[in-house]
Amino acid sequence: MNNKFGLSNEYTLAKVLQIKHYTRTLFSFKTTRPSKFRFKPGEFVMIGLILRGKFIFRAYSICSPTWHNALEFYSIKVPNGPFTSFLQKITTDSSIIIKTKSTGTLILDSLTPGKRLFLLCTGTGIAPFISIISDPETYIKYNEVIVVLTCRFSQELRYFNYKIKQLLKQPHIESHAKNKLRFYLSTTQEPYPYSGRITWLIKSGTLIADLNTYTLNKRDRFMICGSQQMILDVVNLLKSIGYIEGTINNPQDFVYEKAFVN
Structure with a gap:
């Protein structure tokens, strides 16, 4: 599946499971957790979308507990933002790209x-x-x-x-x-x-x-x-x-x- 999109093995696709909007500018979403994906509390991961034929990535902190079987993220909707303008429109029919290695300094x-x-x-x-x-x-x-x-x-x-x-x-x-x-x-x-x-x-x-x-x-x-x-x-x-x-x-x-x- 990754090769179909020209993705290296560093990345995988994760299906969107849930989207919840809290205000006009704030929302959270959950995705499947890739097999063998491990992270420490406080770390972030690069998530991506294919926009106009190009891969666009942003760093998103992981909200989920390490013991949970899904990944959760929390996002602001940046007015006319090149990434969140599309991210806010995802549905449970969507998938996003996730880098399979997390990182960060909040450890x-x-x-x-x-x-x-x-x-x-x-x-x-x-x-x-x-x-x-x-x-x-x-x-x-x-x-x-x-x-x-x-x-x-x-x-x-x-x-x-x-x-x-x-x-x-x-x-x-x-x-x-x-x-x-x-x-x-x-x-x-x-x-x-x-x-x-x-x-x-x-x-x-x-x-x-x-x-x-x-x-x-x-x-x-x-x-x-x-x-x-x-x-x-x-x-x-x-x-x-x-x-x-x-x-x-x-x-x-x-x-x-x-x-x-x-």
Whole structure:
């Protein structure tokens, strides 16, 4: 089948199983999981479409738990976007191309052991963290896991709220996440119980105060994913208060997804 489309063995076709639209600009979709496809929570994979006779690929974080038999992705609809203009129109009669090897820098192994894990994200940057909070290992490694998600409008929080409800129905995850998983949802362009950008929430002390928890310390670890500017701002803030960026070969205090930062 791959040869029919001129694909190398690095790629395979995956059938679309489900599409769910949350707002006019946000949707998720599930595909079959290629046989022998393995990934770590937090990784991304290249997915592709054949458009006007050409292969077009984009990096998409995997939302699915590693133990699930399907792959799930979460996407924004970019106005007149050369890729998402077509991707948003897929149906359960469609297939997409998936690279058979995943990668990424949002790996727990890139962090040194700590007590509290902050998952800092904006918009569709929540995608890799859905996979991470669906992994029992995350709760074995940390006493507390705190998702901090900021969006422009409250309707953009629908996907996360939907996934949390699904997640907590899984007995083998709920038992781990109970009393450990917390989340802080904030908007920036409309009134909401919590509001403000992540850098301001941290710098002002608002995040710690609202969570009613102890101040940041050397045992805290961070993972960051979202818009390019948000990532740069948060990375610079963490560095300025003494945290060190980690890699798989040199685990430290924080990591961020470099695929989405030029």
